Amino acid sequence: MGFWNTMLAVDRRWIFLLVFLSLLIPMFLGVTFKLSISPEVQTLYDTLEQLPNGSTVLMTFDYDPPSAPELQPMADAAVKYAFKRDFKLIIMGLWPQGPLQAEISVREAMKDPEIQARNLEYGVDYVNLGFQAGNEFVIQRMGTDFREAFPRDIRGTDYSEVPLLKNTKNFSNVDFVFNFSAGYPGTVEWVQIAVDRFGVKLGAGNTAVQAPLAYPYLGAGQLVGLLGGMRGGAEFERLTGFKAKATTFMLSQTFAHAIVIVFVILGNIAYFVTRKKEQ
């Protein structure tokens, strides 16, 4: 059996092992590399930069722990950025565990000494409205009245008793919406209802699987910017200056991609060479 036949018959478990090692070893190298910034990440960041300090920002956490490796780093960076800019942060989720992921981001942000020094107060500077069942119909209701969709926050406080929400009736009182999405309901529904019906300015952070579905919205101006997967998160971390896990893990990601590319090329060459011989 020649080399190319061996390549075609290689046990896939060797490939699994190589991919595993390519992800594991870079974690111990402690090396990061400079990422170029994609236009869609830059425009999202620029839009946030243009918001005046103290703007009201709605962050929707539409994902759960399985998608956290991709979305949590960008969410952490976004929450830290929002706190540093004194944005009034309203958090919610269309996925049951989304608002709990937001709590992780808030706790992470509060470890930052600069943010700690601001003495941010729950209910005044930020609020977590929690999860509400109903998928896209929750967004629809929020277009009329947030209170109808979220009568109470995650701590059980009545909507009207939260100081931050006193003057927030619907989307017209929100300056920007930042959606972190891993599927349905998520970015697509926010675009279809919040953007196209209520004229909301929307930026999104998506899992890499979902990102190609969101790109057409970006081209049509329905999204102001898009963070696609861990790479998007790493770029956003670089722009905001909060370098964390996405930046660290990009080296592992790159090594694994290189392994996959090499095997795709080898597999194709082996296929064509052996087919030619058979003919």
Place this chain on the structure above:
Amino acid sequence: MHFDLGVWIGAFLTLGIISFLYKDNPWYKICEAIFVGISAGYWIASLFWQNLVSKLYDNLAPAIVALFHGQIQYNLLYLVAGILGIMMLLRLIPQIGWISRWPLALVVGATAGLQFINYLVSNGVKQIYNTIVPVFGPVSDAGGIPPVATTGEGIGNVIILIGTFTGLVYFFFSKEHKGLFGGAAKVGTWFLMITFGASFGYTVMSRMSLLIGRIDFLVNDWIRGTFG
């Protein structure tokens, strides 16, 4: 050494699931069964509290109490939803299972009607609008697209034009794909393949990210967290 039972359970389950990559084994089966069982339990509890209790009971109960005091409240309409929900469950009784088709028809009809508008506007009209742009020259109002000023953007618009046209040709099955028409369909196929390739690339990135998350958990939370 710092022992955290939750982290050890997480590590046991993670390694159990990953062990499937070597071959199917009882450890993997146990982890799979635990995952399926916990997921089912979690969703039953979640749906019960988030839908039946908070949406139906919390709205309907006060309205029924008020009815006994001679007041008719708007929330009594939730009774209709409750009845439709019960009708849906009747499919569990084979003799009268057909009744479940009525609430199902309502759900399908209402969802189709609402989604039709959403998709028509956001995925249809807006995307068509975004495709019809001058190839070269200024674009004054094209939904966020900046004015075409550079050659690169002009070439990009030409590619969008060719891709959209040939892609549509490929999905036009009323005429046999032969000659010039077949050539255009062939070009459309290439555009589709490139699109699928890009999607596949993103999917690989996504799956690698998830594996990175698990390896990070094993290395940092489990091994370093336990043994310092």
